[in-house]
Amino acid sequence: MIRNWIGFYTLSSREIMRFFSVWRQTIIPGIITTLLYIFVFGVALENRISEINGVSYKIYILPGLLMMNVITNATANSASSMLQMKLLQTLPELLITPLSSLELSLSFIIGGTVRGFVNGVLILLICWMAGMPIINLPLTLLFIFLVSWSFSSLGLFVGQLSDSWDQLALIQNFVITPFSFLGGIFYSIKMLPSWAMTLSQVNPIYYAICALRESTLGVSDTSLVVSSIFLIIFTFATTIIAVQLMATGKKIRF
Amino acid sequence: MSKKLAIEITNLTKSYEDVKAVRGIDLKINKGEFYGLLGPNGAGKSTTINSITSLVKPSKGSIKIFDQDIEKNFRFARSKIGIAQQEVSQDWFFPMEKLLYFQAGFYGVKKTKAKDRIDYILNKLGLDEHKNKKMRELSGGMKRRLQIAKALVHDPEIIILDEPTAGVDVELRHDLWVYLQELHKDGKTILLTTHYIDEAELLCERVGIIDNGKLIVEDSVNNLKKLVNKSSIVIHLKDDITSINFLNDFNHHISEKKVYVQTESPNLDLPKIILKFSEASVNIEDVHIPQTSLEDVFLDLTGRKIND
Numbered sequence: 012m013i014r015n016w017i018g019f020y021t022l023s024s025r026e027i028m029r030f031f032s033v034w035r036q037t038i039i040p041g042i043i044t045t046l047l048y049i050f051v052f053g054v055a056l057e058n059r060i061s062e063i064n065g066v067s068y069k070i071y072i073l074p075g076l077l078m079m080n081v082i083t084n085a086t087a088n089s090a091s092s093m094l095q096m097k098l099l100q101t102l103p104e105l106l107i108t109p110l111s112s113l114e115l116s117l118s119f120i121i122g123g124t125v126r127g128f129v130n131g132v133l134i135l136l137i138c139w140m141a142g143m144p145i146i147n148l149p150l151t152l153l154f155i156f157l158v159s160w161s162f163s164s165l166g167l168f169v170g171q172l173s174d175s176w177d178q179l180a181l182i183q184n185f186v187i188t189p190f191s192f193l194g195g196i197f198y199s200i201k202m203l204p205s206w207a208m209t210l211s212q213v214n215p216i217y218y219a220i221c222a223l224r225e226s227t228l229g230v231s232d233t234s235l236v237v238s239s240i241f242l243i244i245f246t247f248a249t250t251i252i253a254v255q256l257m258a259t260g261k262k263i264r265f
Numbered sequence: 266m267s268k269k270l271a272i273e274i275t276n277l278t279k280s281y282e283d284v285k286a287v288r289g290i291d292l293k294i295n296k297g298e299f300y301g302l303l304g305p306n307g308a309g310k311s312t313t314i315n316s317i318t319s320l321v322k323p324s325k326g327s328i329k330i331f332d333q334d335i336e337k338n339f340r341f342a343r344s345k346i347g348i349a350q351q352e353v354s355q356d357w358f359f360p361m362e363k364l365l366y367f368q369a370g371f372y373g374v375k376k377t378k379a380k381d382r383i384d385y386i387l388n389k390l391g392l393d394e395h396k397n398k399k400m401r402e403l404s405g406g407m408k409r410r411l412q413i414a415k416a417l418v419h420d421p422e423i424i425i426l427d428e429p430t431a432g433v434d435v436e437l438r439h440d441l442w443v444y445l446q447e448l449h450k451d452g453k454t455i456l457l458t459t460h461y462i463d464e465a466e467l468l469c470e471r472v473g474i475i476d477n478g479k480l481i482v483e484d485s486v487n488n489l490k491k492l493v494n495k496s497s498i499v500i501h502l503k504d505d506i507t508s509i510n511f512l513n514d515f516n517h518h519i520s521e522k523k524v525y526v527q528t529e530s531p532n533l534d535l536p537k538i539i540l541k542f543s544e545a546s547v548n549i550e551d552v553h554i555p556q557t558s559l560e561d562v563f564l565d566l567t568g569r570k571i572n573d
Contacts, residue, residue: 015340021370029358099355104415107348108371109317109340265281265321 019114026122041080041130049141063199064230073138074223075196082171085127085159086166089119093170112258123163131155145220149224158219164249190216201231215245269296271423271454277326279312286312288478299449301469302458305571309478310458314425318348347421349413351428355400362396365418372419386414406437425452462559476567490557493565496530500524505546511545
């Protein structure tokens with residue numbers, strides 16, 4: 012249980028202030044990338060690619076792009092904050108304080124969640140201005156929140172295990188990016204060969220995108236119930252592994 | 266003052282794969298005591314103190330802070346301790362003052378309550394002009410002061426400093442010494458690790474000498490010096506004499522025109538000895554009483570110099 016509330020609040024705010032203080036690196040890039048996608052697919056390629064599930068291609072890809080941004084930001088925040096603290100010797104100053112491993116891990120997770128969520132909402136706004144419908148706003152925000160939280164937890168897990176920026180980049184390049192692309196950002200998985208379809212069904216990013224596509228566009232490859240349940244379980248699972256890893260002290264207490 | 270124990274370490278052992286960093290250390294530090302852990306680099310000083318703050322997980326043994334186990338009651342134990350690590354941390358996102366507020370917050374100190382304390386420490390450590398600067402703008406000495414400020418921000422009862430003056434300039438070193446003595450007078454328990462002999466001699470009431478993962482001896486500085494079986498008076502003779510029977514009351518030997526006399530109290534015995542020389546009409550060229558330092562103690566106990 013959380014008992015050191017002031018400590019918990021202080022570290023959570025520190026994590027949030029940290030990324031806001033470098034907003035040029037943490038908030039602007041996602042917005043620019045999304046605008047570029049909207050421009051390229053909307054203006055240049057719109058007429059050459061047919062509709063998917065009755066939705067224009069430009070609009071179809073937007074929920075996926077939004078989720079990719081949320082995932083990248085949420086993961087990067089907790090992972091890089093943890094690794095940076097390790098490399099710059101600030102982590103020991105935190106570990107000696109009366110903060111429990113639960114309080115420590117939740118604070119890091121909250122930092123990443125807020126960054127994922129803020130990016131998600133800003134991009135949602137841009138998508139909406141670009142013509143994307145939002146059928147169910149509360150559910151949309153809930154999905155952005157769950158995905159931010161779960162991937163922030165995953166980021167913390169990875170950050171605690173990493174020893175260098177190289178290792179973090181490996182995770183980004185060899186896990187997050189391929190999983191995002193294979194999660195159906197740019198296509199419906201029904202367009203894939205059956206083996207790839209089966210593979211997609213164990214990809215959490217696939218469910219994240221399906222859920223959001225359903226709550227905004229009202230179309231998707233999987234039912235809303237299935238993707239919601241998957242996301243909730245995934246959120247709990249990632250939180251538990253991150254908190255557990257922190258409790259073991261692996262690679263942070265020697 | 267009651268002899269309450271601030272820190273109690275029992276059979277602390279820590280192995281890293283094949284290396285035994287600490288091999289069964291027992292250490293008791295009284296409340297209000299100024300204790301120094303002296304030893305060469307790699308002796309196990311940092312491992313010992315990092316075990317106290319749970320940065321290091323001991324392989325064996327137990328540690329208590331004011332009678333509370335540091336694992337079972339970690340919130341209590343950690344809130345009593347402030348530690349300045351040896352490695353200077355580099356949080357470059359926030360200005361110095363903000364970092365201190367964060368550190369106080371981690372310890373559960375409210376912002377409003379922390380303000381007076383932070384203002385006081387900034388002033389005390391000569392940092393208030395620089396409080397809005399970020400890490401990159403600080404000199405090495407200021408970073409070190411900030412490190413110490415962070416350790417003190419929650420007004421801990423036990424202050425642990427890991428090599429606080431390693432690589433700092435003479436002036437800062439002196440300032441720190443004065444400040445540490447002040448904290449000690451206020452009743453704080455201070456545990457210091459150092460490989461500087463003079464630092465330990467000047468500040469510490471008790472010194473534990475640690476080598477190769479073991480506490481080889483601990484006592485007051487004066488008592489430790491008595492351990493060294495060293496000639497306490499050296500008399501240089503003018504002529505080459507091989508035997509001086511008149512000095513048989515004293516434990517002595519002669520070598521190359523020098524007489525080495527062993528005595529517990531050289532200052533008291535010196536006049537008597539000189540008198541005996543003059544009675545026997547033996548000419549003396551020079552007399553001196555060599556000062557024993559903790560360096561000699563270390564050398565005597567381990568056969569090595571501390572900073573080799």
